[in-house]
Amino acid sequence: MNRIAATFSKLKSANQKVLIPFITAGDPKPEVTVPLMHTLVKAGANLIELGVPFSDPMADGPTIQRSSERALANGVSLANVIAMVAEFRKTDTLTPVVLMGYANPVEAMGVDHFISTAKESGVDGILVVDYPPEESTEWAQQLSAAGIDPIFLLSPTTPIERVKQVAKLAQGYLYYVSLKGVTGASHLDLTEVQTKLAQVRTLVSIPIGVGFGIRDPQTAKAISKLADAVVIGSRIIEEIEKAPENSLLETLSSLVSSMRSAIDETN
């Protein structure tokens, strides 16, 4: 069993939900990323989505775009991001790491080379935002063959027919985008999420993570009742943007702890 499956299975037996923070590699500084990953795990994160910075992050809102711009200004490349995962793996061999980014840096590195170095460095899953299933058959097969989970998105506008198509390729978990719009938006409709997830669950067997628009412990808790995993992205990036450098790890630790406590509450 790979790290992603093991994590979901372990938490399920403990009757807990998987908490997934998203950070952009290299934001605010490249040397902060690995210590930050360890801090997130200590604070209660079970899986880390590590953003690969891209110059034109079309599916992201302004917060994550600024984060990407800071990382790029620090000269962070896809090769650097993979090296950060290798560094993280030196002391954490259990927490899954999923790379999340856009197609062009991957293609510029060369798909084969990217997959093999990602695998060697201990990457567990990859989500390329602008590789929808229609363009991804070969890509998903290549990842699977290397033992990396191809992660895919589902959205409120995804019709049932497409859910089936996505389910054929997706491994690890499905990432359900909980609202129409880009990352960081704030009009999450819990009832809609509930209805849609119930439909999706009849068609897919892998766990479902929910993200986009989860900004506070209350929402995280509500989502955790419906989903197998809760993804927190823009809210974390906002804290990274605001926090003074010397208290960054502390601030992030307490934010993630508060999300952890909220989703662990049993009532």
Place this chain on the structure above:
Amino acid sequence: MSAYNLPDEKGHFGPYGGKFVAETLMTALEELRTQYLYYQADKAFQTEFAYELKHYVGRPTPIYHAKRWSDHLGGAQILLKREDLNHTGAHKINNTVGQALLAKRMNKKRVIAETGAGQHGVATATVAARQGMECVVYMGSEDVKRQAMNVYRMKLLGAQVIPVESGSRTLKDALNEAMRDWVTNVESTYYIIGTVAGPHPYPMMVRDFQAIIGKEVKDQMQQEYGRQPDALIACVGGGSNALGLFYPYIDDETVRMIGVEAGGKGINSNQHAATLVTGRPGVLHGNRTYLIQDDHGQIIETHSISAGLDYPGVGPEHAWLKDSNRAEYVAITDDEALSAFHALCRFEGIIPALESSHALAYAAKLSPTLGKDKLLLVNLSGRGDKDMMTVAQYSGITF
């Protein structure tokens, strides 16, 4: 040889094109594709489109023989397809008229667009006013400053212009922002993309709406000259005016097709927008195509004297026409384009857009190498009124 029939069902031109967008847009693109294919075959839709092109846009546009300039150059004859005479002053309106009619049939009350120089924004604001639709135009804040007059034109036409502050604050960032708006408001909103790029079906649909240019040229050449041109020459940013001209000629291999990109300060200067000449394939803005990018796959800021060519990507069908050697792509520098701009003003009394001046400049290079009996058809894709400030500035003139 079998007739050209690209793209395939999934929007691929060979390895290029496709639908490289987040899941959140896939359903909207599929709806658009289905609706477009339906109306493409719908007689009433095509009749209304033709009516609008004739009575609102002012088509057909003539072919004009630039005789004095040709004589001066001393070689092949230069013929101009006068897209500058269209309503709003450029070819952009052919596409916005078509897409607005489609939006209306899809019951969308709000249209959005991205714009660089402002030409597509103006063309969109124009048809939105004509159809009584709400219109929002995204424009990089750098471009808002550089193109204040077009911003005002859009506002006069009732559009809201939103300056985009992210990234390089130019066309590509405006496109990102328009996509984000569309993702968020996908049920009420129709996104009018201005060029033959973006995810399928846009490259195909915009090409089809612009193909009126090449269809007219084919008929006019036969009627007025009794033959087809030896070469078609058009500027390429995203590539919509070029593809509109080229498309009806793809199967006629006796006609050369030459796309002219913005060489800026020279293709070795890192300050240009010559995507097909210098770039390599990648994925941006929903399609696979040639891109100007660094070694790590990050998109690089481009430069051109003409804002309309200042784009780091190019339509995927051009990428395919390049790889299959059906079309040739060359670069013309800012200086060369300016000198062709002045030549057309002085020899023919026509002030061309700086974008089109790139095509003119290449024609001026090619003409003297060919016999006087050869015919070069240049797409004069827009008029130069919008470029007065830029040209004056380059010439050191202040008002």
